[in-house]
Amino acid sequence: MIRRLWKVAFAEWKLMYTDPAAVLLLVVAGVLYAFYYPTPYIHQTVTKVPVAIVDMDNTAMSRDLIRMASASQQIEVKAVYSEMMQAEEAMSRDEIYGFMAIPENMEKDIRSHRQVTVNIFTHGAYVMFHGAIGTAFSTCALTLGATNKVKQIALSKKVPSAKAIAMRDPFPLSIQTLYNSTGGYANYVVPSVLVVILQQSLIIGICVLGGSRAHRRFRKKMRNSPVENETLPYRYFGRSLAYFVHYCSFILFYHCIVYNLFDFPRRGELLPMVVFSVVFLASTINLGMVVSQVFLRRESSMQLFLYLSIPILFLANFSWPSYLIPSWMVAVSYILPSTFAVPAWLSIEQMGGDIYDVAPRLYLLAVQAVVYLALGLLLTRARDKVKLDIGDM
Amino acid sequence: MLLQGFLKTVRKIYFSHNIVLWLILLVLPVGVSVFMLGLFSSQIVQHVPIGIVRQDDSYLADRLESKLRSSPVLNVKMVCHDMGECEHAVIRGDLQGFLVLPNDLERRALRFESPVIPVYSSGQNYLTNMFATKEIRAVLSAAGSEMFTAQMDDPVKTEIHSVGNVEGNYQGFLGLGLVTALFHLAAMIVGVYVASFPLRDHRVREMLGYARGSRFTLWFASVVPMNIILWLGMIGCYAYSHRLLAPLTLNEFVMTAAAQLFMILACSGAGIVFVGVVGVMRIATGAAGVIGSPAFAFAGQTFPVMAMPFAVRCFAFVLPLTHALKIQSMMLLGDLSMGPAWEVLKVLIGMALFWNLLGAILMSMRWKQFARREAEFEEKMRTAPEASA
Numbered sequence: 001m002i003r004r005l006w007k008v009a010f011a012e013w014k015l016m017y018t019d020p021a022a023v024l025l026l027v028v029a030g031v032l033y034a035f036y037y038p039t040p041y042i043h044q045t046v047t048k049v050p051v052a053i054v055d056m057d058n059t060a061m062s063r064d065l066i067r068m069a070s071a072s073q074q075i076e077v078k079a080v081y082s083e084m085m086q087a088e089e090a091m092s093r094d095e096i097y098g099f100m101a102i103p104e105n106m107e108k109d110i111r112s113h114r115q116v117t118v119n120i121f122t123h124g125a126y127v128m129f130h131g132a133i134g135t136a137f138s139t140c141a142l143t144l145g146a147t148n149k150v151k152q153i154a155l156s157k158k159v160p161s162a163k164a165i166a167m168r169d170p171f172p173l174s175i176q177t178l179y180n181s182t183g184g185y186a187n188y189v190v191p192s193v194l195v196v197i198l199q200q201s202l203i204i205g206i207c208v209l210g211g212s213r214a215h216r217r218f219r220k221k222m223r224n225s226p227v228e229n230e231t232l233p234y235r236y237f238g239r240s241l242a243y244f245v246h247y248c249s250f251i252l253f254y255h256c257i258v259y260n261l262f263d264f265p266r267r268g269e270l271l272p273m274v275v276f277s278v279v280f281l282a283s284t285i286n287l288g289m290v291v292s293q294v295f296l297r298r299e300s301s302m303q304l305f306l307y308l309s310i311p312i313l314f315l316a317n318f319s320w321p322s323y324l325i326p327s328w329m330v331a332v333s334y335i336l337p338s339t340f341a342v343p344a345w346l347s348i349e350q351m352g353g354d355i356y357d358v359a360p361r362l363y364l365l366a367v368q369a370v371v372y373l374a375l376g377l378l379l380t381r382a383r384d385k386v387k388l389d390i391g392d393m
Numbered sequence: 394m395l396l397q398g399f400l401k402t403v404r405k406i407y408f409s410h411n412i413v414l415w416l417i418l419l420v421l422p423v424g425v426s427v428f429m430l431g432l433f434s435s436q437i438v439q440h441v442p443i444g445i446v447r448q449d450d451s452y453l454a455d456r457l458e459s460k461l462r463s464s465p466v467l468n469v470k471m472v473c474h475d476m477g478e479c480e481h482a483v484i485r486g487d488l489q490g491f492l493v494l495p496n497d498l499e500r501r502a503l504r505f506e507s508p509v510i511p512v513y514s515s516g517q518n519y520l521t522n523m524f525a526t527k528e529i530r531a532v533l534s535a536a537g538s539e540m541f542t543a544q545m546d547d548p549v550k551t552e553i554h555s556v557g558n559v560e561g562n563y564q565g566f567l568g569l570g571l572v573t574a575l576f577h578l579a580a581m582i583v584g585v586y587v588a589s590f591p592l593r594d595h596r597v598r599e600m601l602g603y604a605r606g607s608r609f610t611l612w613f614a615s616v617v618p619m620n621i622i623l624w625l626g627m628i629g630c631y632a633y634s635h636r637l638l639a640p641l642t643l644n645e646f647v648m649t650a651a652a653q654l655f656m657i658l659a660c661s662g663a664g665i666v667f668v669g670v671v672g673v674m675r676i677a678t679g680a681a682g683v684i685g686s687p688a689f690a691f692a693g694q695t696f697p698v699m700a701m702p703f704a705v706r707c708f709a710f711v712l713p714l715t716h717a718l719k720i721q722s723m724m725l726l727g728d729l730s731m732g733p734a735w736e737v738l739k740v741l742i743g744m745a746l747f748w749n750l751l752g753a754i755l756m757s758m759r760w761k762q763f764a765r766r767e768a769e770f771e772e773k774m775r776t777a778p779e780a781s782a
Binding site: 020021024025029032033036037039040041042043045046047049050088089091092093094097110113115116117118119120121122123124125126127128129130131134137138141142144145146148149152153156162163165166167168169170171172173174175176177178179180181183185187188189208297298299300302303304306307308309310311314315317318319320321323324325326329343346347350351352353357358360 | 413416417421422425428429431432433434435438439440441442480481483484485486489492498502505506507508509510511512513514515516517518519520521522523526529530533534537538540541542545546547548549550551552553554555556557558567569570571574575578579582586638673674675676678679680681682683685686687689690691693694695696697699700701702704705709718719721722723725726727729730732733
């Protein structure tokens with residue numbers, strides 16, 4: 001029995017490596033994307049964002065604020081203007097991505113104990129610039145405010161400066177990032193994308209090779225071979241075995257090489273990694289086997305799934321939280337392995353979660369695998385009986 | 394005569410029960426765009442689940458907890474017995490972060506010892522982590538300043554304004570870009586499909602026949618309708634996603650629409666070039682997918698192009714999406730950007746011309762080659778029975 005299974009698996013590998021489209025999807029895509037995707041984010045964080053300051057106060061205090069902003073790591077003060085219009089024009093020319101407006105009479109108002117509002121303007125199209133510029137300018141302006149407030153407290157309450165500092169901020173915060181200590185963008189985005197890449201390339205690859213159906217029309221010369229005419233269970237499980245072993249090697253490749261090369265956190269333990277690989281690949285392969293029975297032409301799956309990659313990525317609960325997604329979309333997302341696989345992979349590999357932490361998601365992946373297995377066998381059986389004159393599958 | 398040939402070819406390409414073509418030309422790009430905008434329908438991040446480890450049981454700790462609970466951005470989902478419990482909840486994905494209200498918090502605060510409140514965020518979700526930590530900082534700072542200096546205002550207050558996206562909603566930040574990225578990919582895939590299906594189905598001679606033997610007519614009949622349909626679809630989706638932002642003036646609308654048109658022309662032209670080079674729909678679609686699918690990651694809207702390595706910046710420059718997004722984001726700033734946007738539009742026009750001219754030359758050669766092959770095959774099929782007889 002095992003020999004028959006391996007025979008089918010070897011035949012599928014041979015087909016995989018001799019078909020250029022299959023090689024592109026099942027081999028090249030997995031390797032290429034692993035390097036292609038992390039490369040833009042290799043510097044991890046955004047630093048030295050070009051910004052400007054509009055100084056309408058032009059006092060010693062406003063110059064202090066400019067000096068503070070110039071020393072900030074996240075931004076680079078490209079120009080100091082005296083009018084808002086100049087900064088707006090520079091932003092429209094893409095020379096700067098934000099600016100801080102120091103209001104007129106800032107020093108005078110602060111010294112007279114009147115509250116001053118410092119406005120910070122960021123470019124509305126860029127989320128990362130909005131965060132980086134907002135944080136950098138706010139920190140500078142609030143530090144200036146804090147220094148003055150401490151002076152006011154010390155003078156009005158007649159206390160030493162150390163006590164005034166404690167009175168201004170009685171319980172300071174210490175913010176720690178547990179599993180992405182550098183706050184790198186690549187650490188956050190790439191591991192999730194890698195799981196989606198595995199899923200998408202595997203499903204499209206299986207569809208391009210026709211899943212488990214007998215008499216694949218694009219293999220005209222091989223239609224009478226014993227492997228192609230194996231009984232359904234051997235055909236189904238033998239071909240699944242080929243994809244499973246092939247993609248296990250990809251998971252190992254990502255874990256051992258890609259994660260090391262790009263210095264992503266690598267905390268995965270053996271047991272949860274193995275269980276994850278089994279249930280994730282079982283679920284994805286069976287979904288691929290189901291979907292492959294729908295298409296008449298080999299490239300149709302590519303055309304469909306290329307469109308779906310972006311929504312699938314956003315439904316995986318890593319970028320936009322699932323509790324903010326409409327409930328019907330969450331329900332739709334339950335048919336995709338990535339919805340459970342991405343958070344499970346992040347828990348295991350990035351956060352070092354044990355098997356108990358990820359068990360609920362792995363159970364759901366296992367349920368998906370069983371459902372798709374039953375569907376895949378049924379659809380393949382139905383498809384084997386139908387004679388179609390059109391298409392190439 | 395020419396017009397008749399053109400119309401007949403258009404009818405045969407686009408209106409002859411070609412379901413896959415209409416699926417990839419209209420249904421999927423529009424459907425997926427609307428789906429993506431629906432995904433961001435809550436617009437801003439709220440109710441981020443956090444936990445609290447309460448080591449202190451004082452009045453101050455109660456007050457801080459109730460202030461955190463009353464914040465709309467946060468959702469205090471768990472009060473943990475120890476840090477381990479909260480940490481496992483973060484690993485399971487139940488919490489995005491947690492904070493520790495340490496032992497003797499109130500006593501030490503009242504004695505001006507500045508007890509530190511540690512805040513731990515998972516770091517695995519950029520948006521929710523950013524919002525959660527900012528809000529925790531704001532809530533606790535406000536509570537702290539009420540303790541001893543309630544009557545004293547902070548000397549400096551900051552207000553952050555997002556120009557062109559006043560409410561900072563994510564349909565504005567990401568939705569617009571994603572719609573553009575989807576049509577960028579769609580134009581490549583449709584370009585590949587329209588150029589290659591006559592090759593795949595051995596219908597080149599038939600199509601040339603409809604076009605009265607003119608490859609020029611066949612080219613126009615293949616290219617013009619798909620670009621118009623994609624462009625109109627894109628304008629519709631863009632207008633839908635833009636409804637929450639400040640309305641565009643006529644000039645801004647014309648500039649944005651022009652950028653979208655030339656982006657679509659450039660991408661469909663590139664798709665046709667892939668077919669011209671490889672001659673097989675499957676491989677050309679794969680190539681379009683490899684370039685088009687991750688284009689959004691390179692185009693600078695999520696992670697800025699200026700922070701990418703030089704080689705990646707060059708690749709980003711070659712993508713029409715980068716320039717289209719640049720013009721769209723410039724138009725968020727108003728009429729002031731019209732001059733610089735025109736310079737970017739020139740690049741897009743150049744790309745559209747280059748890819749379409751190259752595509753036309755390559756496809757003309759392919760049609761000639763495939764028409765000859767089809768004729769040879771037909772001849773062989775015709776002579777084979779005669780020979781056997």
